[in-house]
Amino acid sequence: MKKFAFLSFLLLSAATLFAQTSDHLNCFAVLAGKGATTDGSVILAHNEDDSGEQMLNIYNVPRNSMGVNNKYIWVEFPGMEVSDAYLNEYGVAVASDGCNSREDREDYTDGGVLYEVRTLVAQQARSARHAAELIGKIVEQRGYRGSGRTYVVADCNEGWVVAVVRGRHWLAQRVPDNKVMTIPNYYCIGEVDLADTANFMGSPDIISYAEERGWYNPATDGKFLFRKAYSHPNYYNYDRNYVRHMSAMNYLTGEEYSTNPDEYPFAVTPNRKVAIADMMQILTSHGENVEVKIGGNRKGGHPVCICTDVTVTSTIFQLRSWLPVEIGAVMWATAASPCAEVYIPWYCGMTKSPDGFQRFSTAAEALEKHMSDSKDKRKNYPDAIAWKFVDRWHSVLEDYDGRIAAVQQKNAPFQQKLFKGQMKFEKSLRKFWDANTFEVVKPALLQEALNNYTADAYKEYYGIIGW
Ligand SMILES: [Zn+2]
Numbered sequence: 479m480k481k482f483a484f485l486s487f488l489l490l491s492a493a494t495l496f497a498q499t500s501d502h503l504n505c506f507a508v509l510a511g512k513g514a515t516t517d518g519s520v521i522l523a524h525n526e527d528d529s530g531e532q533m534l535n536i537y538n539v540p541r542n543s544m545g546v547n548n549k550y551i552w553v554e555f556p557g558m559e560v561s562d563a564y565l566n567e568y569g570v571a572v573a574s575d576g577c578n579s580r581e582d583r584e585d586y587t588d589g590g591v592l593y594e595v596r597t598l599v600a601q602q603a604r605s606a607r608h609a610a611e612l613i614g615k616i617v618e619q620r621g622y623r624g625s626g627r628t629y630v631v632a633d634c635n636e637g638w639v640v641a642v643v644r645g646r647h648w649l650a651q652r653v654p655d656n657k658v659m660t661i662p663n664y665y666c667i668g669e670v671d672l673a674d675t676a677n678f679m680g681s682p683d684i685i686s687y688a689e690e691r692g693w694y695n696p697a698t699d700g701k702f703l704f705r706k707a708y709s710h711p712n713y714y715n716y717d718r719n720y721v722r723h724m725s726a727m728n729y730l731t732g733e734e735y736s737t738n739p740d741e742y743p744f745a746v747t748p749n750r751k752v753a754i755a756d757m758m759q760i761l762t763s764h765g766e767n768v769e770v771k772i773g774g775n776r777k778g779g780h781p782v783c784i785c786t787d788v789t790v791t792s793t794i795f796q797l798r799s800w801l802p803v804e805i806g807a808v809m810w811a812t813a814a815s816p817c818a819e820v821y822i823p824w825y826c827g828m829t830k831s832p833d834g835f836q837r838f839s840t841a842a843e844a845l846e847k848h849m850s851d852s853k854d855k856r857k858n859y860p861d862a863i864a865w866k867f868v869d870r871w872h873s874v875l876e877d878y879d880g881r882i883a884a885v886q887q888k889n890a891p892f893q894q895k896l897f898k899g900q901m902k903f904e905k906s907l908r909k910f911w912d913a914n915t916f917e918v919v920k921p922a923l924l925q926e927a928l929n930n931y932t933a934d935a936y937k938e939y940y941g942i943i944g945w
Pocket residue numbers: 762764780785786815816817818
């Protein structure tokens with residue numbers, strides 16, 4: 479009896495710990511500086527991981543709608559407060575990874591902010607640096623309502639990571655041009671130098687507040703490391719975090735990192751310049767290149783690492799400065815777990831999503847109902863293309879080991895075709911913009927060409943996979 483009670487206690491404790499941790503452990507981001515990529519683009523790559531019934535929508539929000547100027551592409555998951563990704567008309571992209579902090583004090587004005595943070599970036603940011611400033615400002619003014627998070631923002635010149643902490647503390651760091659940063663679900667900023675304004679910004683009391691709370695003691699801890707001071711200890715040492723981090727860094731550098739996140743650098747210098755295809759390799763990692771395996775289920779044989787059972791979209795923002803932003807900023811996106819899907823390009827200048835990607839005809843209605851109309855999505859919006867992707871993924875998961883090879887064999891040639899077709903397609907767009915001023919001179923024709931390109935790519939893809 480006693481033994482049984484003790485065993486039950488152990489099982490319950492493990493279950494509780496897992497529930498506490500797994501709920502918040504999702505998403506993975508990679509941010510590459512323009513000097514670290516083969517074509518000179520800044521690349522922001524991101525896996526969005528969310529359990530439960532998730533419905534992918536992608537809206538093209540027109541300029542001057544909803545009281546804001548910016549036009550933007552909005553990757554929306556109805557009912558989710560921290561899952562959406564954006565690419566606006568300035569070529570500013572934003573996504574995020576949950577990073578639990580140890581802050582337990584709530585300090586909010588008007589209920590604090592959460593969902594509003596990245597909408598603000600999409601609607602107002604004119605550069606990645608501006609996006610970081612906007613995030614910091616709203617967190618200071620309103621207080622952040624979640625435990626903690628790292629926003630990843632980028633434009634065609636640079637990338638920034640913005641760590642926010644429950645309440646009003648935040649810290650941002652620029653990713654060096656020749657480096658690649660990889661971010662699981664813990665804070666990755668280590669040393670801090672707010673006097674170096676080219677590379678840092680944040681709350682002026684970020685160190686003194688940690689001292690005051692007993693999270694940092696200069697006498698015993700040595701140099702201040704933001705991630706050590708502010709991370710929730712349970713998440714920092716969790717294998718789901720450091721194993722994914724290791725897998726990405728190992729891939730980029732060819733080195734083998736230890737299982738101790740204290741030894742990880744802020745960003746790594748890759749052993750060659752990286753391309754979109756490298757980002758795809760990282761985001762589809764099943765942990766092949768690490769010895770330590772992540773615990774947990776392996777449904778149908780699908781190994782869990784950076785690619786997970788619940789990766790609901792994978793997006794790669796390729797941000798290039800030598801083309802008009804309408805063409806230079808591209809979002810490559812999958813509509814389910816990336817290991818079973820093709821990344822299809824969505825150009826910044828497009829104005830219309832392919833059929834099935836919008837549950838409402840206007841983005842304004844989608845925004846209004848984002849939280850309020852998020853139950854029974856499949857029943858209420860059965861025609862969405864999202865469900866076909868969800869069902870396709872679940873069918874793969876039923877027998878991952880048996881089915882994935884055939885799926886990938888069908889996908890791979892089409893992915894290659896899209897890569898190869900990119901330059902030719904973009905060359906065909908030159909007639910729509912002025913080479914000297916960079917101005918688009920035939921906007922309506924350019925929009926049509928971009929809209930058709932993405933719509934045709936999906937049509938061709940559906941044909942290949944037999945829809
Ligand atoms: Zn996978």
